[in-house]
Amino acid sequence: xxxxxxxxxxxxxxxxxxxxxxxxxxxxxxxxxxxxxxxxxxxxxxxxxxxxxxxxxxxxxxxxxxxxxxxxxxxxxxxxxxxxxxxxxxxxxxxxxxxxxxxxxxxxxxxxxxxxxxxxxxxxxxxxxx
Amino acid sequence: xxxxxxxxxxxxxxxxxxxxxxxxxxxxxxxxxxxxxxxxxxxxxxxxxxxxxxxxxxxxxxxxxxxxxxxxxxxxxxxxxxxxxxxxxxxxxxxxxxxxxxxxxxxxxxxxxxxxxxxxxxxxxxxxxxxxxxxxxxxxxxxxxxxxxxxxxxxxxxxxxxxxxxxxxxxxxxxxxxxxxxxxxxxxxxxxxxxxxxxxxxxxxxxxxxxxxxxxxxxxxxxxxxxxxxxxxxxxxxxxxxxxxxxxxxxxxxxxxxxxxxxxxxxxxxxxxxxxxxxxxxxxxxxxxxxxxxxxxxxxxxxxxxxxxxxxxxxxxxxxxxxxxxxxxxxxxxxxxxxxxxxxxxxxxxxxxxxxxxxxxxxxxxxxxxxxxxxxxxxxxxxxxxxxxxxxxxxxxxxxxxxxxxxxxxxxxxxxxxxxxxxxxxxxxxxxxxxxxxxxxxx
Numbered sequence: 001x002x003x004x005x006x007x008x009x010x011x012x013x014x015x016x017x018x019x020x021x022x023x024x025x026x027x028x029x030x031x032x033x034x035x036x037x038x039x040x041x042x043x044x045x046x047x048x049x050x051x052x053x054x055x056x057x058x059x060x061x062x063x064x065x066x067x068x069x070x071x072x073x074x075x076x077x078x079x080x081x082x083x084x085x086x087x088x089x090x091x092x093x094x095x096x097x098x099x100x101x102x103x104x105x106x107x108x109x110x111x112x113x114x115x116x117x118x119x120x121x122x123x124x125x126x127x128x129x130x
Numbered sequence: 131x132x133x134x135x136x137x138x139x140x141x142x143x144x145x146x147x148x149x150x151x152x153x154x155x156x157x158x159x160x161x162x163x164x165x166x167x168x169x170x171x172x173x174x175x176x177x178x179x180x181x182x183x184x185x186x187x188x189x190x191x192x193x194x195x196x197x198x199x200x201x202x203x204x205x206x207x208x209x210x211x212x213x214x215x216x217x218x219x220x221x222x223x224x225x226x227x228x229x230x231x232x233x234x235x236x237x238x239x240x241x242x243x244x245x246x247x248x249x250x251x252x253x254x255x256x257x258x259x260x261x262x263x264x265x266x267x268x269x270x271x272x273x274x275x276x277x278x279x280x281x282x283x284x285x286x287x288x289x290x291x292x293x294x295x296x297x298x299x300x301x302x303x304x305x306x307x308x309x310x311x312x313x314x315x316x317x318x319x320x321x322x323x324x325x326x327x328x329x330x331x332x333x334x335x336x337x338x339x340x341x342x343x344x345x346x347x348x349x350x351x352x353x354x355x356x357x358x359x360x361x362x363x364x365x366x367x368x369x370x371x372x373x374x375x376x377x378x379x380x381x382x383x384x385x386x387x388x389x390x391x392x393x394x395x396x397x398x399x400x401x402x403x404x405x406x407x408x409x410x411x412x413x414x415x416x417x418x419x420x421x422x423x424x425x426x427x428x429x430x431x432x433x434x435x436x437x438x439x440x441x442x443x444x445x446x447x448x449x450x451x452x453x454x455x456x457x458x459x460x461x462x463x464x465x466x467x468x469x470x471x472x473x474x475x476x477x478x479x480x481x482x483x484x485x486x487x488x489x490x491x492x493x494x495x496x497x498x499x500x501x502x503x504x505x506x507x508x509x510x511x512x513x514x515x516x517x518x519x520x521x522x523x524x525x526x527x528x529x530x531x532x533x534x535x536x537x538x539x540x541x542x543x544x545x546x547x548x549x550x551x552x553x554x555x556x557x558x559x560x561x562x563x564x565x566x567x568x569x570x571x572x573x
Contacts, residue, residue: 011198011208011216013237033202036210058207086235087199095200098482101460104163105205 011035012085015078021061024075028065029089031106034058037082042075054079063106066092131288133430133468135302137167141462142292142301143273144280144314146174146265147187147245149436149451150307154268155206156459162271164463170272171299173292175279178246178262179255182337185246187261188311188417189447190335190369190378192217192353193241195233195538197449208241211256212263214372215242215345219352220535222514223397224507225359226568229514230352231528238351240536242371249337249374249413257372283317290321290431303467305458306427306434307451310418315438323429328438329422334384336414337374345370354401355535357501360391364444364494365535368401374411380444384416419447423484428472433458440483443490446537450483482540490541493534493548508568509561516560526553 012035015021021032024044034057041053041061052074055061061076066089078084096102135141141157143150154170161168178185193201193208201208216238220231233239243260269275282293283304290304304321308314310330318325340348349370356366363381379392392398393408402408423440427433435458436451457479458472465471500506510527517525530547533539547553 010210010213011238011241013235033207035207058205060203085198085202085239086237087202091196091199092203095196098479099456099460101160101456102200102203105203 010083012083015082015084017078017080019078021076021078021082021084022072024073025071028062028072030086031060031062031066031089031092032076032084032086033060035083035085038079039082039084040077040079042077043073044075049075060087060106060109063109065089066106133466133471135161135166135168135462135467138169139166139302140169140300141171141303141305142290142299143170143172143305143307144283144292144317145307145309145312145436145438146172146176146268146275147261147307147309147436147451148264148448149309149438149455150174150305151261151264151268151273152452153305153307153435153455153459154273155264155271156456157463158268158271158273160459160463166463168272170268170274171301172265172268172273172275173278173280174265174275175277176246176261177277178259178265181247181252181255182250182413183246183415185259185262186415187245187309188335188415189245190367191243191245191260191371191376192369192445192448192537193243193260194446194449195239195536197446197452198239198241200452206267208243208260209258209263211258212243212260213241214244214257215351215370216240217242217351217353217370219350220532221352221354222511222531222535223354223356223401224501224511225396226504226508227511228397228400229511230518231514231532232518233532240353240538242353242369242376244371244374249339249411251337251339251412252373254373280314280317283320285321288430302431303462304432306432306438307436307455309437310420310441318432318434318438321429321432323432324426325424325434328420328424328440330418331381331421332383332416333381333419334377334379334389334414334416336377336389336410338377338408338411339374342373345373345375348401348403349375353535356392356395356397357497357507358392358395358397360388360395363388363392364498366392366398367535368398377410380419419444423480423487427480428469428476430469431467433462433467433472433476440480440487442483442537443487443541444494444537445535449537453479453483486540486542489545493541493544497534504567505561505564508564509557509559512564513556513560526550527557 038056042049217240218238222229284291286300291300315327354368366379369376420441427439435454441447441450461475513527517528
C-alpha cells in the first residue's frame with residue numbers, strides 16, 4: 001500500500017478513512033478534485049452497496065453534477081485518509097462561458113467513462129449469451 | 131507567407147515566469163490535441179531553485195481561490211511541496227477593530243507560495259518554487275528551457291529573431307512574457323510596432339523569518355489584511371507561508387517612512403507578541419506592479435502575455451497571466467499568428483481584464499471613501515462579524531470583501547453584488563449604529 005502524503009496546511013479538506021465526501025441522492029452543486037489519497041465510488045441499490053470505481057490523486061469526481069440537475073448518482077467515500085478540494089459549479093460554468101476549452105478535460109473523462117461502460121456492457125452481454 | 135502554425139513551426143518565448151510557462155504549456159497541450167508538433171524555446175536566465183534574488187520573481191505569492199480551481203480543472207494540481215500554506219480565511223484589521231472572514235466550506239483553496247527558492251535568509255529549503263513548478267510543466271510538455279538572457283531582437287524577412295553575439299534564431303512566433311520588473315520590455319520596443327512599457331507603481335515586500343510554529347500560532351491559515359490610516363498606503367497584508375511570513379504593501383510608491391510607520395501601527399503590533407519588535411526582514415524588495423495596460427500587445431508574429439501586457443489591478447497577477455497566456459495559446463493554435471487573429475481572438479480576453487480594472491479603480495475609490503468616514507468603516511467590520519453565523523449566501527459584505535481582497539472574483543462581480551438593496555439596507559443600519567466609537571478596541 002502506497003504511503004499517503006497528508007500534510008497540514010496543504011490545499012483542500014482532509015477526510016478520514018471511510019468518511020463520505022458526497023452521498024448518492026443528494027443534490028450536487030460542485031465537483032471534487034483529489035489532492036492526495038484514494039476514494040471509492042459506490043452505487044447503492046436496495047441497501048446494497050456496489051463499488052463501481054476507485055480514483056486517486058489528481059482525479060476529478062462528481063463532475064456529472066456540473067452538467068445535470070440530477071441528484072448525485074453515486075456515493076464517494078474516502079479510502080484511507082484523503083485530501084479533497086471542491087470545485088464550485090457556478091465558478092466553473094462562468095469561466096466555461098468565457099473559455100469553453102476549460103471543459104475539455106472533463107469531456108475527455110466523460111468520454112473515457114462511456115468507453116469503459118460500453119466495454120463492460122459488451123462483456124455482460126457476452127456473458128449472458130454463454 | 132502563411133500565418134498559420136504547422137508541424138515544425140518554431141516559437142520563442144522570452145521569460146519563463148508564470149505567463150511564459152503557462153503559454154508554453156497550453157500551446158503544447160492544444161498542439162497535441164491538434165496532432166501538431168511544435169518547436170518551443172523558453173528563454174529564462176533565472177534558476178528558480180536559487181534563493182532570492184537569483185531565483186525570485188518578486189511577488190506577494192498568493193494563488194487565488196478561482197485560479198486554484200481553474201488550474202485543477204485544467205489538470206494542473208499544485209503539489210504539496212510548492213504550497214507552503216493553504217489559506218482558508220481572511221482577517222481584516224483596522225485601527226479600531228478586527229474582523230475574520232471564513233469561507234463557507236472551511237476549505238483551504240488559496241495557496242501561499244514562494245516564486246523562487248525562498249528568501250535570502252532561508253536556513254533549510256523545504257518547499258519548491260512555484261515558477262519552477264510551472265516551468266517544469268512546460269518542459270514536460272516538450273518546451274526547451276534555455277538559461278540565457280535575451281538582449282537583442284530583430285526581424286528576419288518578416289519573422290521575429292532573437293539575436294545573440296555568436297548566433298541568431300528566427301521564429302514563426304515570438305512571445306513576450308517579461309513582466310514589468312526587468313528591462314525586457316525594451317526588446318519589444320526594438321521591434322518597432324509601437325509597444326511601450328505599462329504604467330507601474332512601486333510596492334514593497336519583505337519576508338519575516340519567524341519559523342513555521344510561530345507563524346501558525348500568530349497567523350494560522352489566515353491572510354491578514356490591514357486597512358490603516360497611513361497616508362498613500364492602499365492596503366497591506368501579512369501572508370503566512372512556511373518558515374516565513376510575507377509582508378506586502380500596496381499604495382502610491384511605498385517609501386521607507388511608510389514602511390516604518392506600518393510596522394509601528396497598532397493593528398500590526400497587535401498581531402505580534404508584545405516583546406517582539408516588528409521590523410522588515412533581511413530579504414526585501416520594491417517590485418513594480420502594473421497599473422495600466424499596454425493598448426496594443428501584439429503585431430504579426432509577436433504577442434505579449436502576463437504583466438508586460440495587462441494584469442489585474444492590485445491582485446491575482448498570476449491569474450491574469452493564466453488568462454492572457456491561455457487566450458494567446460488558443461489564438462495561435464486554432465487561428466493564426468497574424469495581428470488580425472490576435473485582435474479578433476486574443477483581445478476580448480485581454481480587454482475583459484482591462485475593463486475590469488476600470489471597475490476596480492472605482493471600487494478602491496469607494497473603499498478609500500469608506501475608510502475615511504469612521505462609522506462606515508466600523509459598520510463594514512461589524513456587518514462582517516455579524517454575518518459569520520449566517521449561511522454562505524447571506525454573508526453579503528463578507529462575500530464582497532472576500533472577493534475584493536482575495537482577487538477570487540472579477541471586480542465587476544464585486545460591483546454587481548454591491549448593488550443589492552438588502553446589502554445597502556444592512557450596511558446603512560450597521561453604520562448608523564456605529565456612530566459612537568467602541569468603548570474598547572475590539573481585537
